[in-house]
Amino acid sequence: MHTHEIAERHPAFQHHDPGGPAECLVHRGQLLVPLGGLDAAVDELARWIDRVDSADHATLRLRPTADAIRIAEDYADRLKVSANHVHTVMVGAPILHGTGAKPEPVELPPEPPAEDWAKPVTVLILDTGVDPHPWFTSRPWFGEWGPVPETLDFEGDGVTDAQAGHGTFVTGVALRHAPGAVLRHHRVLSSHGITDDRTVAMALRRTRQHAAARGEHIDVVVLTAGCHTTDDRCPPALVHEFSRFTDTVVVAAAGNHGTSRPFWPAALPSVVAVGATKPDGSPAPFSGHGPWVDTAAPGVDVVSAHVRPSATGRAYGAARWSGTSFAAPRVAAEIAKAINEGLTHTAARERVSPAMSSQVS
Secondary structure, eight states, rough: OOOHHHHHHHEEEEEEEETTTOOOOEEEEEEOOOOHHHHHHHHHHHHGEEEOOSSEEEEEEEOOOOOOOOHHHHHHHHHOOOOEEEEESTOOOOOTTSSSSSSSEEOOOOOOOOOSSSOOOOEEEEEOOOOOTTTTTTTTTTTTTTOOOSSSSSSSSSSSOOTHHHHHHHHHHHHHHHSSSSEEEEEEETSSEEHHHOOOHHHHHHHHHHHHTOOOOOOOEEEEOOBOOTSOOOHHHHHHHHOOOOOOOEEEEEOOOOOOOOOTTTSSSSEEEEEEETTTBBBBBBBBBBBTTTTTEEEESSEEEEEEEEETTTEHHHHEEOSHHHHHHHHHHHHHHHTTTTOOOOHHHHHHHTTSSSHOO
16 A cells, blocks of 8 residues: 555545655644653644643644644754654555565464573564464463454454554564564554554553563564654654663664665664565565665565454464565564573674675665
């Protein structure tokens, strides 16, 4: 699904600069501002504000005549306000076999082995959810943070949503390559593969706080969605939240747009941006590329755990799917294994980052 198609289906989204160098999606009439700067922003922008939602990262809901993007551009440096960008999984992806289409059912591979790592390594997956797939239900980590099931048909129209089962698939990739890791989940993506700056920022804050309250450290964070922005800079809300994580490696998909334009948050220097390769090791044509991409991993015809609707409810098996979404958890798994082997988080990142970057630059 392309940017204009999403905007047409969601009237609350604004399609900025269609076909131009600053093309992106934003929430119409919304500005984000850190809580510490809320009072100053409200004082300065009062004439445009309809109401304020002041939970975590405050959202300024603007009056219909206000231009959120123009206001953000004019006041960004002084008030730290920004548009609320829409993040997606598949926007603008070329139509390739297995890419941007429904995953193809395949035979379920053998279940990953049960491993008990001497050094606990926690991997946080921010995605659509995770279902009680047979690969997962016997794992000690499954459900410890509460159930986060997949939504398969949000509208109830009998049509499986475009990214239904995405989180279960991503979790399967991580499990296959790091079977001893502790996998945690938080839903940020809809079953159509859509989220936004505020949702991701709030999830980062809440999961970090939740882990700290349990005495648990998050070693690796995996994000499979992202966005282009109005100014080709990372949304400040995400920059702020990533800065709060210490001794954590953040891994993000480089996007499926086939462009070198920075895709956020992957393009942040502090984040490991992961492109996709074909089975022969060459770059996938849909993969984000450029100097901001740190590494790459298999992302074409990946096989992993999947869930789909059935006549009796849900059917669990496997699927074949393509995208940088499925390269990112592979790299995250390699980082988790390196940390388990005793490497520092920095050394673990350095082990994977240069591995294939020359193939995606």
